[in-house]
Amino acid sequence: MSESTFMGVPRDKIDWSPRIDFNKCNYCMECVEFCPHNVFEVHENEEQKFTVKNPDNCVVFCRACGKTCGLDAIDFPNKNETTTYIKKIRKEAEENE
Numbered sequence: 408m409s410e411s412t413f414m415g416v417p418r419d420k421i422d423w424s425p426r427i428d429f430n431k432c433n434y435c436m437e438c439v440e441f442c443p444h445n446v447f448e449v450h451e452n453e454e455q456k457f458t459v460k461n462p463d464n465c466v467v468f469c470r471a472c473g474k475t476c477g478l479d480a481i482d483f484p485n486k487n488e489t490t491t492y493i494k495k496i497r498k499e500a501e502e503n504e
Contacts, residue, residue, distance in 0.1 A: 413467040416496045422484055424462030425472055429455060431480035438472035438481055446472070467493075 411418055424446065425438070434456045439447040448460035459465075467489070473481035 414493055414497065415500070416493050418463050418467070420496060421467055421489065421493060423467045423489055424459055424465040424483075426482045426484075427457075427459065428480045428482065431478045432476075433478060433480075435476075437475040437477075441475045442472045 413421055436449070436457065439449060439457050442465075444461075444464040444466060446459060446461050446465045447457050449457045468486060470483055473479075473483060
């Protein structure tokens with residue numbers, strides 16, 4: 408896993424990982440080959456050739472694997488909404504200290 412926290416928030420509380428549109432995907436596997444964080448899992452001899460197995464390994468706000476996809480088959484959560492959520496969680500944690 409990349410980090411256990413991001414901006415003081417436990418990583419597993421932050422919804423940030425790639426979303427694959429398999430209707431667009433041509434299984435070139437560029438995203439899988441690019442990502443050094445073991446986010447994806449390859450499935451041999453299956454119709455869906457890979458999945459997002461370790462979403463919490465994805466570096467928050469990284470979109471690099473999506474940039475390797477010429478078909479725009481990879482999307483991510485809304486960055487502004489994620490930032491707002493992280494700030495909310497941090498504020499709640501500070502108030503509970």
